[in-house]
Amino acid sequence: MSIPLVDLEPWFHGSHADRPRVAAEIDRALQVSGFLLITGHGVPAELRASTRAASRRFFALPANVKQPYAVPVGGRGWIPPGAEANGYSEGTETPPDLKESYSVGSDPAPHETGDNSFWHPTNVWPAEVAELAPAASEYMTRMRALSDELLTIFGVALGLSTDHFTAHTRHPKYTLNINRYPPMTEVGSPETGQFRIGPHTDFGTVTVLDREPGYGGLQVFSPEGEWEDAPYDPAAFTVNIGDMMARWTGDRWHSTRHRVLPPQATAPDEDLVSLVFFYVTDSDARITSLEPPIGRTSYPEILAPKYLREKLTAITVG
Secondary structure (H helix, E strand, O other), X not given: OOOOEEEXXXXXXXXXXXXXXXXXXXXXXXXXXXXXXXXXXXXXXXXXXXXXXXXXXHHOOOHHHHXXXXXXXXOOEEEOOOOEOHHHHHOOOOOOOOOEEEEEEOOOOOOOOOOOOOOOOOOOOOXXXXXXXXXXXXXXXXXXXXXXXXXXXXXXXXXXXXXXOHHHOOOOOEEEEEEEEOOHHHHOOOOOOOOOEEEEOOOOOEEEEEOOOOOOOEEEEOOOOOEEXXXXXOOOEEEEEOHHHHHHOOXXXXXXXXXXXXXXXXXXXXXXXXXXXXXXXXXXXXXXXXXXOOOXXXXXXXXXXXXXXXXXXXXXXX
């Protein structure tokens, strides 16, 4: 599978003719694999590094210190080891994923009323690592702006208005999952069928991933039915679309299965941290498939919160 690298610099700073060319590159990538790498995104390397470093300081705390921040999948705070099994989303019973996470995300808009406990849970920040809150908050601000820019490009790529998708992200739900994949020296040998993250597709519109390379790293399922190692570029983000965007485009674009391999015996000390930004929509968004000739399949309209809740419930252990 070809997972191309697309430079966004011409989109942001090139000529008027450059923007349709960049959009066409992204359209081709999402039709073929649903994944791409992007450079020229403007997110400072220093911010990525400081967010990851603060996260590592939290994960290094003793379990009893982290426990007060423990939450279930979909909550805000520490998601302990053993809480999540992404393979369940495909109907496959698997051992829990070999990871722990810290999850934060969007706040409700001032005008939003009622129960926001699902769409915008309250962020909880660890007092023991005071630097995590400002670093992760700035990182999320940058990720939201980049995600909206990608949705704008998506509109251009499909010959639609530039706000076709962003009209539904005025006050969106988004989540930053900071995933730590512990080394084999800590978790032991994986069980049969156990991964750092089991095979799955993402659920929302677009995912922006800042990852570290490793032997137990990201793999993507090719159209030929084979698992392939995802390419890595230290300056790039890995971008893919989720099930919601695939439905929205009538399956013109692919929400592609992927997984994170378990820790490998060849690298028993490998300890990785990924910053995973999941972008969804406003809480009242209704997702209607694009008709042919843009789309290829017509799905029934869905209400975003109901759809997402069902997906998250499916991967929660217990």
